[in-house]
Structures are given as C-alpha cells and as structure tokens.
Amino acid sequence: MDHDGAIDIYASYGTSYVTPSTSRDDELYFNNGNSNHFLNFNLEGDASNRDAVGACVTLYGAWGKQMREIRAGESYGIVCSFTCHFGLGSALQADSAVVRWPSGTVDRFYNLAADQWVDVEEGQTDRSKVAVIAALGGPYDQERLDERRIAQPWPCSLAEPYTALGLHHRRVKLIRTVPQSVLNVTGSNAIVDWVWLELRDAVNPATVHGQRPALLQRDGDVVELDGVRPVAMGIPNGNYHLVVRHRNHFGAMTSAALALGPAPTTVNFKLPGTLTYGTNARKDVNGTLVLWEGNTRDDALLKYAGSNNDRDPILVRIGGTVPTASVSGYYQEDVNMNGQVKYAGSGNDRDPILVNIGGSVPTASRTEQVP
Numbered sequence: 131m132d133h134d135g136a137i138d139i140y141a142s143y144g145t146s147y148v149t150p151s152t153s154r155d156d157e158l159y160f161n162n163g164n165s166n167h168f169l170n171f172n173l174e175g176d177a178s179n180r181d182a183v184g185a186c187v188t189l190y191g192a193w194g195k196q197m198r199e200i201r202a203g204e205s206y207g208i209v210c211s212f213t214c215h216f217g218l219g220s221a222l223q224a225d226s227a228v229v230r231w232p233s234g235t236v237d238r239f240y241n242l243a244a245d246q247w248v249d250v251e252e253g254q255t256d257r258s259k260v261a262v263i264a265a266l267g268g269p270y271d272q273e274r275l276d277e278r279r280i281a282q283p284w285p286c287s288l289a290e291p292y293t294a295l296g297l298h299h300r301r302v303k304l305i306r307t308v309p310q311s312v313l314n315v316t317g318s319n320a321i322v323d324w325v326w327l328e329l330r331d332a333v334n335p336a337t338v339h340g341q342r343p344a345l346l347q348r349d350g351d352v353v354e355l356d357g358v359r360p361v362a363m364g365i366p367n368g369n370y371h372l373v374v375r376h377r378n379h380f381g382a383m384t385s386a387a388l389a390l391g392p393a394p395t396t397v398n399f400k401l402p403g404t405l406t407y408g409t410n411a412r413k414d415v416n417g418t419l420v421l422w423e424g425n426t427r428d429d430a431l432l433k434y435a436g437s438n439n440d441r442d443p444i445l446v447r448i449g450g451t452v453p454t455a456s457v458s459g460y461y462q463e464d465v466n467m468n469g470q471v472k473y474a475g476s477g478n479d480r481d482p483i484l485v486n487i488g489g490s491v492p493t494a495s496r497t498e499q500v501p
C-alpha cells in the first residue's frame with residue numbers, strides 16, 4: 131500500500147462469496163517493515179499482454195537465484211498484486227535481473243541497487259540504443275581533479291538527481307539508484323556523475339519521446355547503470371534527435387535526427403564534426419567540445435548578475451554571509467565538480483560562470499541551445 135518494500139495485506143470478510151460481512155470489518159495489516167532490503171519490479175507488456183501475465187523475473191545475487199511469475203489469479207475472490215516482490219535480506223544489491231516475457235522477448239538488468247521499484251517495459255533493454263560520448267566543462271581540463279578521482283572515488287549521488295529537479299517530461303515512476311560498487315570504479319571508466327539523455331521528435335524536436343538517467347565515465351562514455359553498457363532508451367526504434375543534459379551544465383542536442391535501433395548508435399558530442407542544434411551549443415576547450423558549466427539554477431540561461439542569476443545560489447549554499455566559507459558534498463552549486471562549493475578564493479565555483487558568459491561584462495548571459 132505504501133510502497134516501502136514491506137508487503138501490506140488487505141483482508142475482507144464476507145457472509146457469502148461476494149457479500150460484505152455485517153458483523154466483521156475488513157482489516158488492513160500495515161507492514162512498516164524492518165531493516166531488510168527489497169527489490170520490486172512492475173512489468174508492462176507490449177507484444178505480450180499489458181499486465182505481463184505469464185512473464186517471469188529471475189533475480190541473481192550473492193544469495194543465489196530467486197524467481198517470480200506474474201499470475202492472473204490465485205483463487206476465487208482474491209487477487210495478488212502484479213508487482214514482483216523480492217526480499218533481499220541484508221543484501222544491498224542484485225547482480226542481475228532477467229525478465230522473460232510470454233512473447234519470447236528477454237530484458238536484462240545489471241547491478242541493481244536494493245530498495246527500489248524497477249519499471250520494466252517489454253523489450254526496453256534492446257530498443258533505441260545509443261553509445262554517447264560527452265564531456266562536462268566543469269571538471270574538464272583539470273588534471274589534478276582527475277588524478278584525485280583515481281585515488282579517491284568522486285562523491286557521486288547513488289540516486290539520479292533529475293527526478294528531484296523536475297526534469298521529467300514524461301511519466302517515469304522510477305527513482306533510479308546505483309550500488310556503491312559501480313561508483314567505486316577508478317581509472318578512465320570511473321563514474322563522474324549522472325547525466326540525462328532524451329530522445330526528441332525528428333520533426334518537432336521540442337517534443338520529448340523518451341528519457342533516461344545514465345552515468346558519465348571519466349573518458350566521456352555515457353553508460354547504463356551497470357557502469358559499462360551503452361544506454362537503451364526504452365522507446366521504439368526510430369528516428370530521433372538526441373539530447374544530453376547535466377544538472378549544472380547546459381544540454382546539447384544533435385542537429386540531425388538519428389536512426390536508432392538495437393545496435394548502439396555512437397554519438398560523440400566531444401567532436402566538432404558532430405553537429406548540434408543552435409549556435410555554440412558547446413564550449414571549445416582546445417579542440418574538444420564540452421558542455422557549458424555553471425547553470426546552478428537549472429533554467430535555459432547562464433547568468434552572473436541580475437535576477438535569477440547562477441552566482442547567488444553558490445553564496446546561499448555556503449551559508450549566505452561569509453564569502454570565504456565552503457561546503458563539501460554533492461551539490462548543484464559545485465560548478466567545477468570537485469566535491470566542494472566555494473564562492474571565493476582559488477578554484478571557486480563562481481568564476482567559471484563569468485568566464486562562460488564572455489568573461490568581461492557581468493550582465494551578459496548565455497542561452498542553452500535546446501528547443
């Protein structure tokens with residue numbers, strides 16, 4: 131009932147099969163749970179029936195293997211939830227989940243963090259796949275930051291931050307999380323942060339058809355939540371513009387619509403040859419194109435001064451009064467993404483905003499080039 135992962139039970143009493151009891155009230159066992167963990171799957175069929183009756187979910191982890199089937203009914207007059215519920219005990223993640231549909235389609239998920247509801251649409255892990263490569267302006271070209279990340283994992287959020295930022299245009303019920311083990315990878319494939327991919331309509335690119343949170347590696351690969359695979363966008367194969375977005379950087383969109391299918395289509399936003407929508411959608415750093423950083427107030431404008439500027443939130447984050455103060459953690463105001471919000475002094479998060487609007491006129495602004 132409350133989606134906390136501890137199953138609740140509703141019991142009704144009747145005098146006959148379908149007549150409510152006049153002597154006994156219905157009862158609700160409201161299970162508030164304990165310290166154990168869970169993973170739940172909600173399935174939606176496409177080629178198979180919509181309720182996914184007959185589908186089977188197998189979950190693999192340190193405990194071995196568990197299996198659940200979606201059944202239409204258990205007995206006369208009762209019905210069980212169509213949700214596949216798995217108790218994980220003390221385990222914090224599952225190694226993989228395999229969903230077998232009545233149609234024969236198979237969907238596979240890897241490295242699922244515990245305590246989440248996973249929405250699965252039939253065939254989603256094999257649709258409209260993209261192998262995106264991109265770079266963020268904030269942490270880019272700062273060698274020492276990269277070195278630090280090799281030695282010490284970046285304090286990245288386990289949950290994607292975009293749901294909370296209200297970026298969803300389309301129904302997405304899932305708050306996606308990754309296990310800590312995915313974030314502990316070091317070297318060129320270390321995870322820098324969450325990014326957000328969108329597929330836009332080929333003719334009217336303001337229309338969003340599909341969205342996914344994904345992970346950005348240090349070398350620029352944008353990957354699934356297993357930290358490795360190209361991203362399956364989960365919507366039918368077809369022609370789409372691709373948008374890559376980040377919580378405090380401007381997004382960028384391909385100027386061309388791409389024909390996407392089950393084999394990953396590579397889109398390298400770092401290359402000048404990959405044309406993007408609008409003018410100067412990306413920043414040129416010695417020939418590599420990166421996303422513009424500094425959009426601490428997540429709108430389509432980069433501003434240093436005036437109303438709704440992106441500089442003030444930095445000061446507010448560090449307390450609002452002492453400009454030399456700093457705060458550590460995973461914050462939108464951390465423009466250069468070194469794990470620390472700083473307003474003044476060396477390596478502060480304020481200067482890059484001024485640089486990106488031109489460097490000299492504080493009242494200038496820059497506009498995001500995404501329709």
Ligand SMILES: [Ca+2]
Pocket residue numbers: 131132133134135136137138160161162163
């Ligand atoms: Ca409950």
Ligand SMILES: [Ca+2]
Pocket residue numbers: 318319347349350351
């Ligand atoms: Ca890589």
Ligand SMILES: [Ca+2]
Pocket residue numbers: 425426427428429430431432433438439440
């Ligand atoms: Ca802004």
Ligand SMILES: [Ca+2]
Pocket residue numbers: 463464465466467468469470471472477478479
């Ligand atoms: Ca910073």
